[in-house]
Amino acid sequence: MESVRELLIEQMRDLYDAEKQLVKALPKLAKTASNEQLKEAFESHLEQTRGHVERLEQAFELLDQKAKSKPCEAMKGLVEEGKATMEEDLTDALMDSAIIGAAQKVEHYEIAGYGTLKSWARSLGLDEVAELLEATLEEEKEADQKLTQVAGDILIEARADDEGLEEAESSPRKSAGGAKTGNGARVRRRAS
Ligand code: ZN
Ligand code: FE
Ligand code: FE
Numbered sequence: 001m002e003s004v005r006e007l008l009i010e011q012m013r014d015l016y017d018a019e020k021q022l023v024k025a026l027p028k029l030a031k032t033a034s035n036e037q038l039k040e041a042f043e044s045h046l047e048q049t050r051g052h053v054e055r056l057e058q059a060f061e062l063l064d065q066k067a068k069s070k071p072c073e074a075m076k077g078l079v080e081e082g083k084a085t086m087e088e089d090l091t092d093a094l095m096d097s098a099i100i101g102a103a104q105k106v107e108h109y110e111i112a113g114y115g116t117l118k119s120w121a122r123s124l125g126l127d128e129v130a131e132l133l134e135a136t137l138e139e140e141k142e143a144d145q146k147l148t149q150v151a152g153d154i155l156i157e158a159r160a161d162d163e164g165l166e167e168a169e170s171s172p173r174k175s176a177g178g179a180k181t182g183n184g185a186r187v188r189r190r191a192s
Helices: 002-032 036-062 073-086 092-123 127-175 183-191
Strands: none
Touching: 002 036, 002 073, 002 092, 036 092, 036 127, 073 092, 092 127
């Protein structure tokens, strides 16, 4: 019993650090996003994330523990990958798609973390702690679903960009007599 409790506290420290890293990272994602809905999704999740930090502080208090963080190397890695993505030279719709991918990895990491800790807290009979963890878990899931929804809209945009590019590239080439250049692959992809 005692050891699961210790494990719970240790993993809460990991998530506490992870959430604090995200409070710093989310504004950059919001700034990079071109799609208005995506920008808003990141901004509203930033607000929620501040709440996640507070819920963990409440949970530490319930456990008579100081709110301490333990460096979350996994989140550090995910944030670094996200930063590298933001430095890439991509069209707006592709950049939005790429940062959604990075953000969803983050949400899934959190979902796994909170899901596990919620179960541990329940098994220890720490219902108030479990409820705090569960409330955050639900918001992480909603954030993930929202990203999935926005991603769908953006992929339609990305495809439209792609087809616009296709027209711009293929018509002058055609009139210049270079009809086959690059066209085969695009046509094949469209047919698939
Ligand atoms: Zn969170
Ligand atoms: Fe971690
Ligand atoms: Fe999150």
